[in-house]
Amino acid sequence: MTAFLIRRIAFAFVTLFAVLTLVFVIVRILPGDPAQIILGDQASREAIEAMHIRLGLDQPIALQYASFLSNALRGDWGISMVTGRPVLAEVLNVLPWTIELTLVSLAMGIAIGVPLGVWAAVRRNRLVDYIVRIASLAGLSFPAFVSAIILLFLFAIELRWFPVISAHKGSVQAWTQSITLPAVSLGLNSAAYITRVTRSAMLEVLSEDYVRTARAKGVPQRIVVWRHALRNALIPIITVAGLYLSTLIGNSVLTEIVFSRPGLGKLIVGALNQRDYTMLEGMMVIYTLAVVVVNLLSDLAYGFVDPRVKLA
Amino acid sequence: MMKIFGATLVVAALLAAGGAQAQKKTLVIGMGSADAGKLDPHVASTTPDKGLLQYIFNGLVRIKPGQISPDTIEPDLAESWTSNPTGTEWTFHIRQGVQCHWGYGEFTAEDAAYSIKRAANKNTSSYSNDFSSIASADPLDKYTLKITLKNPVAGFLGYVANINGGNMVCKKAAEEMGDGFSKKPIGTGPFMFAEYQPQQYVRLTANKQYFRGAPMLDEIMYRYIPSDSSRDLAFQSGELDMIYGKQDQSWVDRTKQLEGVKVLAMEPGELSTLFLNITVKPLDDIRVREAIAYAIDRKSIVGFKGAGSSREAVSVVPSGYLGTDEHAPLFPYDPAKTKALLTEAGYPDGITVKTVHTTLTGMETFIEAIQAQLKKVGVNLDIQLVEHATYHAQIRKDLSPLVHYQAARFPVADVYLTQFYDSASIVGTPKAVTNFSHCNVADDEIRAARVEPDPVKQKELWKTAQEKIIKAVCGIPVYEQLQLWAWKDNLDLGYDLKGSLNLAPPVTEKTHFLN
Numbered sequence: 001m002t003a004f005l006i007r008r009i010a011f012a013f014v015t016l017f018a019v020l021t022l023v024f025v026i027v028r029i030l031p032g033d034p035a036q037i038i039l040g041d042q043a044s045r046e047a048i049e050a051m052h053i054r055l056g057l058d059q060p061i062a063l064q065y066a067s068f069l070s071n072a073l074r075g076d077w078g079i080s081m082v083t084g085r086p087v088l089a090e091v092l093n094v095l096p097w098t099i100e101l102t103l104v105s106l107a108m109g110i111a112i113g114v115p116l117g118v119w120a121a122v123r124r125n126r127l128v129d130y131i132v133r134i135a136s137l138a139g140l141s142f143p144a145f146v147s148a149i150i151l152l153f154l155f156a157i158e159l160r161w162f163p164v165i166s167a168h169k170g171s172v173q174a175w176t177q178s179i180t181l182p183a184v185s186l187g188l189n190s191a192a193y194i195t196r197v198t199r200s201a202m203l204e205v206l207s208e209d210y211v212r213t214a215r216a217k218g219v220p221q222r223i224v225v226w227r228h229a230l231r232n233a234l235i236p237i238i239t240v241a242g243l244y245l246s247t248l249i250g251n252s253v254l255t256e257i258v259f260s261r262p263g264l265g266k267l268i269v270g271a272l273n274q275r276d277y278t279m280l281e282g283m284m285v286i287y288t289l290a291v292v293v294v295n296l297l298s299d300l301a302y303g304f305v306d307p308r309v310k311l312a
Numbered sequence: 313m314m315k316i317f318g319a320t321l322v323v324a325a326l327l328a329a330g331g332a333q334a335q336k337k338t339l340v341i342g343m344g345s346a347d348a349g350k351l352d353p354h355v356a357s358t359t360p361d362k363g364l365l366q367y368i369f370n371g372l373v374r375i376k377p378g379q380i381s382p383d384t385i386e387p388d389l390a391e392s393w394t395s396n397p398t399g400t401e402w403t404f405h406i407r408q409g410v411q412c413h414w415g416y417g418e419f420t421a422e423d424a425a426y427s428i429k430r431a432a433n434k435n436t437s438s439y440s441n442d443f444s445s446i447a448s449a450d451p452l453d454k455y456t457l458k459i460t461l462k463n464p465v466a467g468f469l470g471y472v473a474n475i476n477g478g479n480m481v482c483k484k485a486a487e488e489m490g491d492g493f494s495k496k497p498i499g500t501g502p503f504m505f506a507e508y509q510p511q512q513y514v515r516l517t518a519n520k521q522y523f524r525g526a527p528m529l530d531e532i533m534y535r536y537i538p539s540d541s542s543r544d545l546a547f548q549s550g551e552l553d554m555i556y557g558k559q560d561q562s563w564v565d566r567t568k569q570l571e572g573v574k575v576l577a578m579e580p581g582e583l584s585t586l587f588l589n590i591t592v593k594p595l596d597d598i599r600v601r602e603a604i605a606y607a608i609d610r611k612s613i614v615g616f617k618g619a620g621s622s623r624e625a626v627s628v629v630p631s632g633y634l635g636t637d638e639h640a641p642l643f644p645y646d647p648a649k650t651k652a653l654l655t656e657a658g659y660p661d662g663i664t665v666k667t668v669h670t671t672l673t674g675m676e677t678f679i680e681a682i683q684a685q686l687k688k689v690g691v692n693l694d695i696q697l698v699e700h701a702t703y704h705a706q707i708r709k710d711l712s713p714l715v716h717y718q719a720a721r722f723p724v725a726d727v728y729l730t731q732f733y734d735s736a737s738i739v740g741t742p743k744a745v746t747n748f749s750h751c752n753v754a755d756d757e758i759r760a761a762r763v764e765p766d767p768v769k770q771k772e773l774w775k776t777a778q779e780k781i782i783k784a785v786c787g788i789p790v791y792e793q794l795q796l797w798a799w800k801d802n803l804d805l806g807y808d809l810k811g812s813l814n815l816a817p818p819v820t821e822k823t824h825f826l827n
Contacts, residue, residue, distance in 0.1 A: 036705065
């Protein structure tokens with residue numbers, strides 16, 4: 001277990017280093033000049049060159065890379081080239097919003113997806129199964145921003161149950177009102193995904209010999225399905241939920257934009273549009289860390305749900 | 313049952329009455345961007361940032377709120393001013409007792425001098441070019457500022473008005489905070505910076521000591537809502553009082569249907585021009601450039617863009633600027649001439665012209681319409697779409713023989729002519745701004761007009777410059793896009809809104825809600 005952890009963490013460092021290097025190279029290959037964007041389209045070339053010097057962009061690329069790496073290692077993320085605010089502070093400002101939305105919508109996805117998937121698997125090829133399969137396919141193919149607008153129109157404009165600007169904090173009521181629509185919009189999509197994975201994992205397990213044996217010796221259907229079968233089907237579900245967590249963080253950008261919520265997705269799109277090199281690099285480290293941590297956690301979770309899995 | 317119902321009604325009515333008594337004092341504005349940029353008036357160059365900063369800062373003089381013409385310039389921080397006959401020495405008398413926000417002390421001539429030097433410094437300003445003619449700016453005494461120019465500057469007062477580098481910052485605050493100034497901008501305007509929540513809003517609170525009187529509003533919430541549809545919905549649900557519109561006609565038509573709403577297409581118009589690089593083949597041949605000019609149908613472009621939110625271009629300078637030739641001899645739409653000219657130039661089978669173009673929706677639909685018009689006469693416009701920052705970088709490296717650019721500038725012809733048509737501004741050169749066409753045909757007139765003290769002669773020079781540029785087809789002006797805004801009709805702006813050089817409606821000390 002310890003050896004496993006050490007190996008994984010070492011590997012995470014290598015991944016991080018590779019990603020940092022890639023990001024450094026890619027953002028500088030992109031055409032577009034942060035100085036031009038900061039100063040606007042009336043700035044003269046002289047002013048732009050003065051800005052290059054201030055931003056350190058006049059330095060040789062190797063030197064920029066070296067100072068970037070050493071700063072990153074020391075945990076100094078620098079300041080945003082465009083806004084002049086510290087990268088770390090900008091990220092930490094919006095990170096709670098993203099984590100909150102991601103977790104609530106994932107929880108919603110699991111709460112809806114797992115029972116539906118199990119139900120559909122048990123009633124294979126019956127009406128329920130068809131309805132669940134079609135609904136989940138529709139849920140997957142429906143773009144999040146369309147469902148978001150429909151939700152807003154119905155519940156915020158017609159019924160007036162929720163605000164359009166879904167970014168209020170302070171009281172529990174305000175928080176609940178703010179998170180409901182974005183979480184539903186994102187949660188429906190993950191529910192569709194989890195339903196399909198649960199269904200196929202359950203189908204496989206339900207055809208195993210031990211399930212037949214359990215049924216033959218008279219174990220009630222409820223216990224066969226929920227205790228024997230589902231527990232054995234959990235591994236693929238956890239894998240997918242873990243993988244999905246990292247895509248959720250990325251997918252949330254459209255949800256953040258439509259529901260006017262702060263978040264990492266908006267931050268990274270803004271940084272990309274403005275060629276904010278330091279911000280992009282900082283964000284990439286966060287994303288890589290997030291993916292590495294989530295993967296590690298889901299690997300560890302295997303061991304908990306299935307004692308047969310040895311983490312070595 | 314009826315009793316309960318009746319009682320409920322009474323309670324509801326009381327609540328409603330209570331609500332009506334508590335007059336709305338917070339103005340919530342919805343802006344179309346994801347977040348604030350650098351909130352420093354000498355650096356800010358985007359609509360969202362300029363729109364916000366105008367509530368915090370004053371100029372020495374100001375353009376009358378709601379107007380854009382330099383003819384309406386009136387006192388702001390300076391109560392009065394004088395200049396010598398040649399316009400090279402200016403003396404401003406600063407209003408006494410004006411207080412900087414948050415206790416940064418009285419605004420004096422020293423602050424004004426500091427602010428102008430800061431705006432003229434290329435290390436601290438995006439607008440240093442605008443101040444290159446300033447020889448010195450010094451306080452004579454506490455309330456007198458003297459500015460000496462190296463040469464007369466056309467429309468000089470505009471540069472010390474309440475836009476861009478003309479915004480006056482408070483010296484003590486700017487020196488104390490340095491780079492941090494953009495995190496807490498300190499000015500003298502009707503509203504003071506109070507709070508910034510990333511990706512959410514900037515909150516401004518009323519400056520009770522404002523020299524024109526305490527504002528009637530208590531607060532401005534300036535919300536960042538990048539999605540056009542979300543902004544519309546939040547406006548409908550009453551969460552926003554004023555919104556930056558989606559910049560197209562269908563938005564105007566749709567929003568006008570809503571109850572209790574005012575919609576305005578306001579000045580300034582952003583002029584869309586097709587710049588032709590006169591140094592590359594086949595555009596170096598004047599006949600080819602004329603051929604393209606004859607092929608552009610401005611009228612049908614305005615029909616396509618919507619008559620309520622756009623209008624035909626009148627010259628290579630946007631309409632309404634000081635010095636614009638409102639009846640400039642633009643090429644008429646005449647496709648037959650295009651074909652004849654192309655044949656004469658040796659291209660009977662037509663030509664292909666490349667353009668690097670942005671993916672910004674409004675601009676992209678325009679260039680596609682132009683492509684369709686050109687196709688009819690055998691000019692194949694090869695559009696290479698790139699995202700916006702790439703577009704800005706590549707057109708400044710001469711990678712696009714035809715450049716479509718959309719811009720509004722300070723409304724004096726000199727600014728537009730200098731940035732887009734003076735050969736000193738050719739892209740790639742040290743003083744480069746946005747001369748994409750490598751135009752050099754009107755340098756003499758542009759430069760002479762800039763220092764001409766006689767307004768009549770100056771206008772003549774500008775008129776000749778415009779004629780020469782049109783004749784040489786350095787740029788083909790096509791149409792002007794107005795700024796679209798909507799607000800609740802219970803909001804009384806306190807002035808008549810025609811336009812705003814800061815690109816968002818001003819909010820003054822008199823702006824308030826009617827109920």
